[in-house]
Amino acid sequence: MTSERYNARETEPRWQRQWDDKAIFATKNDDVRPKYYVLEMFPYPSGRIHMGHVRNYTMGDVVARFQRAQGKNVLHPMGWDAFGLPAENAAIERKVAPKAWTYDNIASMKKQLQTMGLSLDWSREFATCDPSYYKHQQKMFLDFMKAGLAEREQRKINWDPVDMTVLANEQVIDGRGWRSGAVVEQREMNQWVFKITKYSQELLDALDNLDRWPDKVRLMQRNWIGRSEGMLVRFALDAATAPNGESELKVFTTRPDTLFGAKFMAIAADHPLALAAAVKNPELAAFIAETKRQGTAQEIIDTAEKQGFDTGIRAIHPFDPTWTIPVYVANFVLMEYGTGAIFGCPAHDQRDLDFVNKYGLGNTPVVCPEGQDPATFIITDTAYDGDGRMINSRFLDGMTIEQAKAEVAKRLEGEIRGNAPVGERKVNFRLRDWGISRQRYWGCPIPVIHCEVCGVVPVPDKALPVVLPEDVTFDRPGNALDHHPTWKHVACPQCGGKAQRETDTMDTFVDSSWYFARFTDPWNENAPTTPDVANRMMPVDQYIGGVEHAILHLLYSRFFTRAMKATGHIGLDEPFAGMFTQGMVVHETYRKADGTFASPAEISIVPDGDGRRATMLDDGSVVEIGAIEKMSKSKRNTVDPDDIIGTYGADTARWFMLSDSPPDRDVIWSEEGVKGASRFVQRLWRQVNESAEHGKSAPASRPTEFGPGALAIRKAAHGALHKVSTEIEKLHFNVCLAHIREFSNALGEALARPGTPSPDMAWALNEAAVILVQLFAPMMPHLAEECWTVLGQSGMISEASWPQIEPNLLVEDTITLPVQVNGKKRGEVVVARDAQNPEIEAAVLALDTVKQALDGKPVRKIIIVPQRIVNVVG
RNA sequence: GCGGACGUGGCGGAACUGGUAGACGCAAGGGACUUAAAAUCCCUCGAUGGCAACGUCGUGCGGGUUCGAUUCCCGCCGUCCGCACCA
Numbered sequence: 001m002t003s004e005r006y007n008a009r010e011t012e013p014r015w016q017r018q019w020d021d022k023a024i025f026a027t028k029n030d031d032v033r034p035k036y037y038v039l040e041m042f043p044y045p046s047g048r049i050h051m052g053h054v055r056n057y058t059m060g061d062v063v064a065r066f067q068r069a070q071g072k073n074v075l076h077p078m079g080w081d082a083f084g085l086p087a088e089n090a091a092i093e094r095k096v097a098p099k100a101w102t103y104d105n106i107a108s109m110k111k112q113l114q115t116m117g118l119s120l121d122w123s124r125e126f127a128t129c130d131p132s133y134y135k136h137q138q139k140m141f142l143d144f145m146k147a148g149l150a151e152r153e154q155r156k157i158n159w160d161p162v163d164m165t166v167l168a169n170e171q172v173i174d175g176r177g178w179r180s181g182a183v184v185e186q187r188e189m190n191q192w193v194f195k196i197t198k199y200s201q202e203l204l205d206a207l208d209n210l211d212r213w214p215d216k217v218r219l220m221q222r223n224w225i226g227r228s229e230g231m232l233v234r235f236a237l238d239a240a241t242a243p244n245g246e247s248e249l250k251v252f253t254t255r256p257d258t259l260f261g262a263k264f265m266a267i268a269a270d271h272p273l274a275l276a277a278a279v280k281n282p283e284l285a286a287f288i289a290e291t292k293r294q295g296t297a298q299e300i301i302d303t304a305e306k307q308g309f310d311t312g313i314r315a316i317h318p319f320d321p322t323w324t325i326p327v328y329v330a331n332f333v334l335m336e337y338g339t340g341a342i343f344g345c346p347a348h349d350q351r352d353l354d355f356v357n358k359y360g361l362g363n364t365p366v367v368c369p370e371g372q373d374p375a376t377f378i379i380t381d382t383a384y385d386g387d388g389r390m391i392n393s394r395f396l397d398g399m400t401i402e403q404a405k406a407e408v409a410k411r412l413e414g415e416i417r418g419n420a421p422v423g424e425r426k427v428n429f430r431l432r433d434w435g436i437s438r439q440r441y442w443g444c445p446i447p448v449i450h451c452e453v454c455g456v457v458p459v460p461d462k463a464l465p466v467v468l469p470e471d472v473t474f475d476r477p478g479n480a481l482d483h484h485p486t487w488k489h490v491a492c493p494q495c496g497g498k499a500q501r502e503t504d505t506m507d508t509f510v511d512s513s514w515y516f517a518r519f520t521d522p523w524n525e526n527a528p529t530t531p532d533v534a535n536r537m538m539p540v541d542q543y544i545g546g547v548e549h550a551i552l553h554l555l556y557s558r559f560f561t562r563a564m565k566a567t568g569h570i571g572l573d574e575p576f577a578g579m580f581t582q583g584m585v586v587h588e589t590y591r592k593a594d595g596t597f598a599s600p601a602e603i604s605i606v607p608d609g610d611g612r613r614a615t616m617l618d619d620g621s622v623v624e625i626g627a628i629e630k631m632s633k634s635k636r637n638t639v640d641p642d643d644i645i646g647t648y649g650a651d652t653a654r655w656f657m658l659s660d661s662p663p664d665r666d667v668i669w670s671e672e673g674v675k676g677a678s679r680f681v682q683r684l685w686r687q688v689n690e691s692a693e694h695g696k697s698a699p700a701s702r703p704t705e706f707g708p709g710a711l712a713i714r715k716a717a718h719g720a721l722h723k724v725s726t727e728i729e730k731l732h733f734n735v736c737l738a739h740i741r742e743f744s745n746a747l748g749e750a751l752a753r754p755g756t757p758s759p760d761m762a763w764a765l766n767e768a769a770v771i772l773v774q775l776f777a778p779m780m781p782h783l784a785e786e787c788w789t790v791l792g793q794s795g796m797i798s799e800a801s802w803p804q805i806e807p808n809l810l811v812e813d814t815i816t817l818p819v820q821v822n823g824k825k826r827g828e829v830v831v832a833r834d835a836q837n838p839e840i841e842a843a844v845l846a847l848d849t850v851k852q853a854l855d856g857k858p859v860r861k862i863i864i865v866p867q868r869i870v871n872v873v874g
Numbered sequence: 875g876c877g878g879a880c881g882u883g884g885c886g887g888a889a890c891u892g893g894u895a896g897a898c899g900c901a902a903g904g905g906a907c908u909u910a911a912a913a914u915c916c917c918u919c920g921a922u923g924g925c926a927a928c929g930u931c932g933u934g935c936g937g938g939u940u941c942g943a944u945u946c947c948c949g950c951c952g953u954c955c956g957c958a959c960c961a
Contacts, residue, residue, distance in 0.1 A: 005913090219878065220956055228960075253961060266961090306959075332959040342961045350875085351959065430960060550956085612901090659899070660886050668886065672900055680899090682913090735888070738898035745898090752915090818894040823942040825894055863941055869893045873941045 006685035008649025012782045016117055024799055025119045027075045029521065029533050036072035037537055038063045039516055041545030041553070042079045045105035045127070046086060049112045051585040051631055051657075051669060052546070054641050058654045058779075059582060059663055059733065060544050061118045065778035066728050068119070069802040075537055077519040078113070078120045080106050080127035083508045085163060085179060087442045092474045098442040099470060102129055112642060117650045117781050119798065124522045128511035129442070133518065135465030136528035137510060138447040142458045143567035145448075149195050150436075152456060156270075156336070157435055159187040164478055165439045166191065168507060171552070186292075192446055192504065193433040196559045200225055200429040202573075203558055212578035214664070217550040224551050226430025230254035231409060232339070233423040235265065238314040238324055243276035249315055249327065252338030252428055256412070257404035258345040260393035261366035263356050265315050266308060266330035268340040274329045277311040284309055284329065291331040306355045307331045315343075318412060318422050319394070330355065338428055350383040357381065366393045367401060434556065436507040441472055441480035443505030451492035451499040460493050466501070479503055512553055513560035516540050516575055528569050535571040540578070542731075547581035554579070580731055583666040585657075587637040589626035590614055597636035598623050600671070601643070628668055639669055651780035652678045658733040658779055680741065681783055684776065687744060688769050688787040690751050695766030695791065703760040709750065710764035716746040717768040718809040724775050725802070733779075740775050747772060766791070774803050819844050820871040821853035829870070837864050844870050 019025060040060035043053055064076040080102075087098035094101075106127055113120075126133050144150035158167040162182035166189065171178045196203075204225045207218045233256065235249045249265060267274050269291040278285040287309040308328035317323035325343070332351060333342055344352035346363035356363055367388040368374045374391040390396040396404040412423025437446065445466040447459040459466055469487045472480040481487065482503040492499035514528065520537040521530040545553075554576070561575040590598040598616060603623050605614045614623040631638045644653045656677035661667040706714060720743035727735045747768050750761075757765060770791055777784035777797050788797040812833060817840070819827045827849040831840050841862050844850060854874045861873040 216878070216956080223877070223957055226957090226960070230961080251961080255961080330959090332961095334960070337960050339961095344961085349961080351961085428960085430957095547955085662887075665887095670886095670900075673886085676900060679913095686914095734886090734898085738888070741898055816894095820894085820942070823893095823940090828894080861941065863893095865893060865942095869942085871893080871941050 006682055006783065006786070008651060008681070008782065009646075011786045012115070012117060012650055015782045015785045016114060018785075018796070019117075019119070019798060022796075023123075024796065025076065025121050026123050027073060027077075027121045029537065031073035033071060033073040035075060035537055036064075036067040036070075036542075037075040037540045038067065038542045039077070039519070039540045039544070041543070041549065042081050042512070042515060043109065044081045044084060044086075045102055045109055047105045047108065049109050049641055051639055051641060053113075054116065054653060055585055055657045055663075055667065056544060056546070056582055057113065057116060057118055058657045059580075059731070060542075061116075061120075061654075061781075062658065062728065062733060062778040063542050063544075063731070064119050065781060065798065066802070068798070069774070069778070069800065071801060074119075075519070076118075076120055077124040078118075078122065079125055079515055079519065080109075080129075081508065081512050081515070082106065082127035082129040083443045083505075083511055085165075085440065085442070088440065088474065088480070097470060097472075099129070099468075102127070102442075115642075115645050115650055116654070119781070124519050126515075126518065126522050128444075128508075128515065131465045131467050132525070133515075134444040134511070136518070137444050137506070137514070138459070138464050138466060139461065140514070140528055140564065140567065140569065141447060141506070142461070143569075144194065144563055145458060147563070147567050149198065149563045149566065150192060151195060152190060152192055153433075154188060155191050155193070155435065156186055157189050157191055159185045159189075161185055163440075166435060166437055168435055168509070168552075189437075191435045192437045192506075193435050194510075194559065194563070196434045196556075197429060197431055199559055199562050200227070200431050201427070202562065203431075203555065206558070206574060210574065210577075210579070213576075214547075214579065214581055217547070217554065217579060217581060220550045221555055224431065224555065228254050228428050228430075230426060230428060231256045231412065231423050232426045233259075233318060233343070233412060234417065234420070235315040235318060235325070235343070236417065237327075238316055241312055241314045243273070243279065243313070246273055246276055246313075249273060249341055250339045251341045251343050252426060253343060255345065255348065255405075256408040256423070257390065257393075257396065257399075257401050258348050258366050259317070259319065259343070259408060260396065261345040261347050261364050262317065262325055262343045263346050263352075263361045263363060264308075264344045264359075265325055265327040266333045266342050266344055266355070267311075267327065268333040268335035269329055269331065270335045271329070271333075271340045273313070273327070273341075274311065277313055277329075281312070284311060288329060291329070306351060306358065308355060308359060310359075318415075326361070328359075336432065337430065346383065347379045348383055348385055350385075353379065353381065353383040364392050366391060366396075434507075434559070436510055437504040438507050439479040439482070439503075440505050441468070441474075443508060444511060445481070446502040446504050446506055448502045449490060449492060449499045450502065451495060451497060453497050454492055454494045454499075457492055457494050457499070463493070481505065509552060509556050510560075513556045514564060516543075516557070517561070517564065517570055529564070531568070531570060534569075538570065538572060539574055540576045542578040542580065543576040544580045544582060546584070550581065580664070582663050583661065584630050585669050586628050586666045587631050587639065587669045588628050589635050589637045591624045591626050592616070593621060593623075597634075599636045600639060605671075630666075631669070644674065648674055648678045649681070649782070651783045652681050655680065655737070655776075655779055659737045661734060663731055663733050680744075681780065683748075684744060684772070684780075684783065685787070687747055687751060688773060688790055691747070691765045691769030692790045692792070694751075694757055694762040695769070697756075697759070698762035698766050699759050703763055706760045706764060707758060709753070710758070710761040713746065713750045713761075713764050713768050714806075715809050715812075716743055717764075717771045718805055719743075720775060721771055721803055721805050722810055725805070728778070736775075737779070740772070743768075743772060743775070771803050773797065774800065815867060818869050819847060819850060820869065821850055822874060823871060824853070826850055826853045833867075840864055840870060844872060 038060050040056045064074050068074045082102050087102050090096055090101045091098050141150055158172050160167050160177035160180055160182055162180035167177055172184050177184055204227055230253050233251050237247055269288045278288055308330040311327050313327040314324040315327055346353040346356040347365040363379050365377050365379050368377045368391045369388040390399045390404045409425055413421045415422045447466045449457045451457050469484055472484055474480055488501040488503050490499055490501055517529050517534050520534045524530045557575050562573050564570045590603050592598050602617055603614050604617050605612050614625050629635055656674050720739050723739040724736045773784050773787040784797045814830050815833050816828050816830050818825055819829055827847045829843045857874040859874055863871040
């Protein structure tokens with residue numbers, strides 16, 4: 001028996017070296033066993049790992065180690081999402097080159113990650129800023145161009161005036177840049193876009209099959225893609241009122257059934273018709289300018305009134321040439337959605353109703369709720385958007401909404417004006433193409449050349465990669481690539497004439513849209529992937545990361561995989577078969593008297609009455625314990641993984657990360673909690689050593705008979721094995737840990753029994769310890785290796801197979817059934833597992849507590865749920 | 875505004891498919907060991923009544939379905955998240 005405390009500081013580096021020396025986590029692509037690809041979202045090399053990383057990578061490592069023990073060929077790689085703005089900011093602030101800054105950060109973060117004891121295959125490591133990586137990204141860009149999946153277009157873009165770059169729609173949060181927080185401006189620019197909209201329907205439909213994704217994420221993507229079914233309707237314009245050359249106005253509507261309730265048309269401020277009308281109308285031009293100036297920032301949408309300006313143009317109702325409708329420019333119509341024009345049916349749309357009430361245009365209800373008399377159905381200030389029958393709608397009267405939609409579609413599709421039908425059914429998507437041009441230096445160069453003669457010319461394959469120059473300066477704002485004196489000046493690959501390189505780089509989300517595929521064969525210098533290897537190792541079976549990427553990264557990756565398939569780089573559509581979004585790591589905040597925050601390391605907390613009291617370590621002043629919030633530098637409530645691992649060891653940190661909260665919810669990091677985990681580490685160490693001591697006196701072969709005590713501990717061991725195995729598959733780590741602790745408690749009780757254990761007991765204790773160690777090995781691998789040695793097991797536990805369950809130990813000969821009378825628990829009966837109902841009923845009715853509860857009333861019914869419960873109804 | 879999730883002890887949370895609510899941990903209280911501390915071990919720990927056996931209430935609130943509801947249905951209240959002038 002040992003009384004020595006387990007010393008994580010000594011054992012952890014030792015085992016890490018051993019794993020490394022034997023390269024046991026290096027994955028072979030030609031392994032014949034079934035593959036299992038587990039991946040955590042790769043980190044941005046900011047310089048230090050934080051607790052969020054610790055949580056993310058611990059979860060992934062548990063899965064990896066568990067699947068490895070299941071006999072799978074596990075792929076568990078790591079790399080670096082290394083392009084991005086912070087490297088340029090560092091260059092500006094600290095005068096270090098982005099490249100040097102990035103690779104230094106990678107080196108120190110890698111060192112930190114290695115202290116966590118993660119079972120990673122480091123031989124596949126790469127950074128997205130390696131030319132050997134982005135070379136292939138450039139190749140795929142060119143392939144996408146050829147396939148019509150990458151195009152250059154003039155489009156309205158989101159311009160971040162602080163970061164001085166374009167942002168994708170997904171990167172604009174509440175009208176502000178997701179990184180800088182600056183109010184985003186609208187500009188017209190030439191942009192490279194990926195044609196993600198070509199896959200709108202497919203990306204939507206395929207969500208149904210992603211059954212191992214969180215519903216929440218699938219729903220968010222569904223909403224983001226935003227499919228709506230409706231009609232495109234071409235309204236003719238009254239020639240006398242229309243500006244020169246304009247003859248019609250096209251609108252998208254999801255409610256063609258309400259056409260007879262139309263009271264006005266509204267077009268966006270930047271709609272061509274509005275601009276045409278403004279030419280001869282200064283007041284209108286002023287209104288348009290004002291509306292554009294307001295933009296669509298959040299505050300304006302919330303506060304601004306619905307405003308319109310009558311252009312004087314009159315549209316003609318598609319079903320009645322004598323019926324004209326005024327056309328307004330309105331501040332609530334977006335050029336980006338649909339056709340940038342609507343028809344307003346105020347009776348059945350609240351926004352349209354507000355608009356007509358303001359401008360006195362009136363309303364006519366055309367859908368009447370069932371059971372309401374149409375004569376008395378009047379709309380004043382609340383629009384009706386429910387079901388009903390058509391009224392005031394000529395040939396539609398009496399129809400349901402669906403029938404009316406179908407009838408309108410039939411008639412408008414059949415009516416030809418010019419050489420096209422007046423209306424057509426149309427599915428509209430909210431999703432827009434992915435603008436990838438960024439006016440930044442530290443990103444993947446877009447491999448095209450602009451020639452005055454030939455136009456846009458792709459860089460020839462053999463000239464790839466287009467490498468970023470390193471001699472750049474950041475002494476003025478904007479794109480350092482563009483400022484470079486020579487880099488962009490090249491000869492046109494086609495005509496040899498004077499030409500310029502594209503100086504925009506790709507959105508860094510492009511880098512992370514295919515790294516998972518590159519991990520399958522990062523050694524291939526000639527192509528992004530080796531398709532048959534990628535097809536064998538993909539998809540990622542379990543992807544783990546933060547919910548903040550639910551739309552951006554995950555949607556882009558789903559698109560990119562399809563685009564790679566279309567260009568022959570991979571043979572599947574969906575990159576991630578299983579997706580898990582983990583919660584954040586949160587911590588209490590501490591506020592000093594002067595209002596500034598104190599860090600957890602600066603304070604001491606002691607119990608104080610019902611609560612706790614915090615004081616500063618240096619001067620003893622009282623600190624207010626504040627709200628629990630996401631760890632952040634500004635709130636100073638971060639905890640440094642290095643400190644935790646240095647003090648308690650990686651195993652303790654890993655265990656606590658998994659213990660308290662369900663993995664998809666936030667976990668509160670607390671000093672007490674870590675201490676609890678640390679206590680458990682020591683407790684396991686003692687138990688295993690004690691069990692190993694008994695194991696020495698145990699018979700060499702499995703006894704044929706076990707006494708009740710030995711049987712009980714064996715049942716506890718195999719029961720825990722069963723529960724942990726099923727819960728770990730479901731990623732219910734907190735539940736797994738509870739079962740492991742429960743089992744450890746049972747083992748502790750068995751070990752505490754006085755006297756020398758019998759041979760069968762000694763054998764059972766040793767078996768229990770072996771199973772216990774294997775159960776916690778995925779979470780605490782270093783401790784497990786050390787215990788494995790103590791138990792005299794051969795090889796490393798990291799390479800050992802998951803223990804076999806003995807199923808007969810999971811079933812009891814007798815079971816204890818709770819007994820209810822009228823739904824209230826009144827007692828228990830112990831019966832044989834295969835006891836028949838009459839037998840159980842007799843036992844139940846014999847209970848005194850049941851007789852009392854029945855109080856002489858006759859038994860009406862006895863419900864027996866096999867193996868579960870008995871309920872007596874009196 | 876639209877969509878979604880959630881609401882269980884002092885706290886984090888557990889509970890299979892409708893079947894013993896509160897597993898496991900944290901905190902707290904009491905005790906043992908110790909000169910003392912640390913470490914460790916034992917006991918208590920939803921509320922309420924009772925010396926106790928035990929009873930009553932209890933999973934946000936109000937209803938419903940059911941032999942039985944934390945779980946299913948309806949209506950509220952609250953919290954969190956996503957989207958948002960989407961035609």
